[in-house]
Amino acid sequence: MSDNVMNASDLEARLLEAPFNRWMGLSLLILADDVVEIGLTWREEMVSNPHLRVVHGGVLGALIDTSADFAVAAKLGEPVPTVDMRVDYHRPATPGDLRARARVVRLGSTLAVAETEVFDADGRLVASGRGTYFTAQARR
Amino acid sequence: MSDNVMNASDLEARLLEAPFNRWMGLSLLILADDVVEIGLTWREEMVSNPHLRVVHGGVLGALIDTSADFAVAAKLGEPVPTVDMRVDYHRPATPGDLRARARVVRLGSTLAVAETEVFDADGRLVASGRGTYFTAQARR
Amino acid sequence: MSDNVMNASDLEARLLEAPFNRWMGLSLLILADDVVEIGLTWREEMVSNPHLRVVHGGVLGALIDTSADFAVAAKLGEPVPTVDMRVDYHRPATPGDLRARARVVRLGSTLAVAETEVFDADGRLVASGRGTYFTAQARR
Amino acid sequence: MSDNVMNASDLEARLLEAPFNRWMGLSLLILADDVVEIGLTWREEMVSNPHLRVVHGGVLGALIDTSADFAVAAKLGEPVPTVDMRVDYHRPATPGDLRARARVVRLGSTLAVAETEVFDADGRLVASGRGTYFTAQARR
Numbered sequence: 001m002s003d004n005v006m007n008a009s010d011l012e013a014r015l016l017e018a019p020f021n022r023w024m025g026l027s028l029l030i031l032a033d034d035v036v037e038i039g040l041t042w043r044e045e046m047v048s049n050p051h052l053r054v055v056h057g058g059v060l061g062a063l064i065d066t067s068a069d070f071a072v073a074a075k076l077g078e079p080v081p082t083v084d085m086r087v088d089y090h091r092p093a094t095p096g097d098l099r100a101r102a103r104v105v106r107l108g109s110t111l112a113v114a115e116t117e118v119f120d121a122d123g124r125l126v127a128s129g130r131g132t133y134f135t136a137q138a139r140r
Numbered sequence: 141m142s143d144n145v146m147n148a149s150d151l152e153a154r155l156l157e158a159p160f161n162r163w164m165g166l167s168l169l170i171l172a173d174d175v176v177e178i179g180l181t182w183r184e185e186m187v188s189n190p191h192l193r194v195v196h197g198g199v200l201g202a203l204i205d206t207s208a209d210f211a212v213a214a215k216l217g218e219p220v221p222t223v224d225m226r227v228d229y230h231r232p233a234t235p236g237d238l239r240a241r242a243r244v245v246r247l248g249s250t251l252a253v254a255e256t257e258v259f260d261a262d263g264r265l266v267a268s269g270r271g272t273y274f275t276a277q278a279r280r
Numbered sequence: 281m282s283d284n285v286m287n288a289s290d291l292e293a294r295l296l297e298a299p300f301n302r303w304m305g306l307s308l309l310i311l312a313d314d315v316v317e318i319g320l321t322w323r324e325e326m327v328s329n330p331h332l333r334v335v336h337g338g339v340l341g342a343l344i345d346t347s348a349d350f351a352v353a354a355k356l357g358e359p360v361p362t363v364d365m366r367v368d369y370h371r372p373a374t375p376g377d378l379r380a381r382a383r384v385v386r387l388g389s390t391l392a393v394a395e396t397e398v399f400d401a402d403g404r405l406v407a408s409g410r411g412t413y414f415t416a417q418a419r420r
Numbered sequence: 421m422s423d424n425v426m427n428a429s430d431l432e433a434r435l436l437e438a439p440f441n442r443w444m445g446l447s448l449l450i451l452a453d454d455v456v457e458i459g460l461t462w463r464e465e466m467v468s469n470p471h472l473r474v475v476h477g478g479v480l481g482a483l484i485d486t487s488a489d490f491a492v493a494a495k496l497g498e499p500v501p502t503v504d505m506r507v508d509y510h511r512p513a514t515p516g517d518l519r520a521r522a523r524v525v526r527l528g529s530t531l532a533v534a535e536t537e538v539f540d541a542d543g544r545l546v547a548s549g550r551g552t553y554f555t556a557q558a559r560r
Contacts, residue, residue: 020186020187044159048159061205065198083391084228087225087227105545111414130506132364250556268393274530299470300478326439337485342478365477365506
């Protein structure tokens with residue numbers, strides 16, 4: 001029995017309402033009770049250093065924040081405001097699609113914490129992080 | 141007497157080598173000894189929630205990280221890898237250009253910490269944060 | 281004209297109500313409109329590595345959190361719950377008293393962010409950090 | 421087959437070399453390949469608010485940092501310097517012993533990231549967090 005209140009098609013529709021999420025080429029890969037996985041589609045404008053051609057850390061941060069937020073959204077019915085986030089960069093992310101796996105750490109009536117790990121196409125962990133989300137005004 | 145090792149035109153040229161920084165419409169506004177200011181140009185694809193039309197938190201995070209990194213770059217001659225970052229969101233950023241003001245908190249031979257405040261067109265603080273940067277391999 | 285609602289003796293009394301703050305030997309050094317400075321008294325039990333005899337990072341974190349919280353308390357009349365905090369360690373803190381300088385970054389009706397820099401007896405920055413505080417239930 | 425290089429009695433001996441760890445009444449509960457569990461012994465001086473009698477957030481931060489560091493130490497043979505840490509507070513921790521469960525997120529040759537969850541005597545998650553550790557100078 002799941003405590004998710006959104007199904008996969010509603011969650012993906014909500015995800016893709018955001019123009020920046022569409023720009024990142026996000027898609028919902030998995031919606032389970034304890035995990036949400038979101039894919040990101042590589043695009044050339046995501047490059048930071050043009051010589052090394054690695055993904056800009058800001059794009060990885062955006063993917064981490066968005067995925068963690070939608071792990072919360074699955075429980076609450078809608079994405080909620082980010083209070084703050086922390087991102088750790090583990091390896092340079094070279095050109096290619098990415099996969100983010102997010103889970104809720106703590107869901108409170110005022111605040112929630114969720115965290116995300118980001119893997120490259122070879123399954124290597126490239127970045128991870130966590131965010132605090134403001135849940136008090138979500139419809140429930 | 142400044143301890144910056146890059147001048148404004150070199151710093152901006154280096155900033156704009158990164159495709160994602162060009163996508164964000166970044167420009168160097170101020171390069172002083174104790175502060176670097178970078179502007180971001182609004183674009184519609186930066187929107188998160190399409191009803192509220194606020195800037196995606198990931199874009200603000202990217203601006204904070206990039207600006208802090210270039211505050212370090214001004215001292216070292218080149219941008220350096222981000223180890224981790226933290227972002228705090230203070231107010232929704234509505235459509236309009238943004239201004240980021242970054243300063244180095246601590247410049248070490250292995251690691252540096254720098255922080256950034258982001259202001260909207262009305263001068264309100266919309267987000268702030270700090271990053272840790274890996275300085276050991278920078279040319280000096 | 282100050283927007284502080286607590287005077288120095290009330291703030292210090294409140295600070296020292298907490299047994300762990302007394303254990304750390306805290307005292308209020310400065311209460312101004314834009315800064316709160318708090319001193320910590322060295323004690324041998326604060327040591328982490330017994331060979332290097334540096335202060336335990338957890339004690340520095342406690343000092344950063346407490347000082348940032350009391351920078352908020354000065355504006356609200358009482359300390360408030362910490363939502364989360366980040367601490368950056370810049371240099372080992374060798375035996376000796378410490379001085380923490382805290383300021384409010386953003387004071388909102390639901391959440392506040394404040395940050396602290398910690399200096400050793402020689403005035404060197406040994407650690408810094410910031411916390412998010414829950415302000416919604418503070419008396420005002 | 422474990423990739424730990426320390427056994428339980430060596431790890432606990434090293435843990436208790438630190439005076440502040442002894443002050444916190446730490447003990448090693450579990451050393452496995454993918455997790456280190458450390459117990460904390462309640463003491464009255466750990467109290468923050470004397471009316472609510474909750475544990476000071478700084479003590480929880482110290483426990484999170486120490487546990488994450490020793491999850492890294494188990495792999496490297498010694499504790500290593502903390503670069504930075506983040507702590508999230510989920511519930512007030514009322515008087516009683518605590519249990520911290522730490523795991524390594526990423527072990528690199530220069531930097532590592534590890535994270536910790538802290539549970540109260542009733543098994544409720546009271547705080548969690550993660551740290552970045554400097555591994556370049558560890559003996560290996």
